[in-house]
Amino acid sequence: MDRRQFVAQTMAGSVLLSAGGLSLGSCSDRKKHLTVLHTNDVHSHIDPFPVDHADFPGLGGLARRAGLVQSIREENPNTLLLDAGDIFQGTPYFNFYGGELEFKLMSKLKYDASTIGNHDFDNGIDGLLAQIPYASFDFLIANYDFSNTVLDGYTKPYKTYLRDGIKVGIYGIGIQLAGLVTKKLYKETEYLDPYEIALDMETQLRETEKCDVVICLSHLGYSYENENKPDDLTLAQRTQHTDLIIGGHTHTFLERPTIVTNAGGRDILVNQVGCFGVNLGRIDFYFDADGAKAQGVTISV
Structure with missing residues (x-):
């Protein structure tokens, strides 16, 4: 199946959003369009898999992802590129370079932000700090308090971004x-506590920062059937102002985003694109005089 067929067959149904404080009058008659691209659990996979690989034959590779991201940015300059953590650990590139190469290449792709996964601590908190100067993107993590560590001041709980007048x-x-x-x-x-912090963050972003779209980069994991652990599906059910949860950790391959009804009775999207950089997630938000809607696809790299 070629990429165009894959995209066409994985298009999710539209989700209507009462997303934020966008002034519809400021849109005039022009529809505003925001594209969100995302990865998770790439685990230092820079090269594509061999063509005879049992699970991912010929898939992945950072060079292919770079070309795909560039083509989407040419299609829509109002694009964000995000990662949901576990950038490190999984190939000799990490063992040899300690994360420097991963951060440098992500910076070349102009990632906007990433959260931090558990494997990003595999060389210790000092090892993570040593690589941060090679990253030109933001590290966003709200429920890790680094006050008494060397990482204090090197991460942010949240950040806002402006694309085509849309505040994200x-x-x-x-x-x-x-x-x-x-x-x-x-x-x-x-x-x-991730649930308490998420409620604080989304309220801050929607009500104080007046964001039109609120996104959570989560490394909690998609869901846990027999374990009482925080997960993305429960997070989605408990939040009120978050429009999209981009997840990681569980290496969950979703053909399309999951639609979850949140605490305010509104449908939102939860997405995760597996692992090792073999897929790229894409969520498109459209704003017009009738409100906003979102569509999601998963693209094979």
């Missing part, structure tokens, strides 16, 4: 590190 607020939420990461690696990082 993005916040990051991370998984509990205890039990996944050795204490000596994350040191005095304090984990805060």
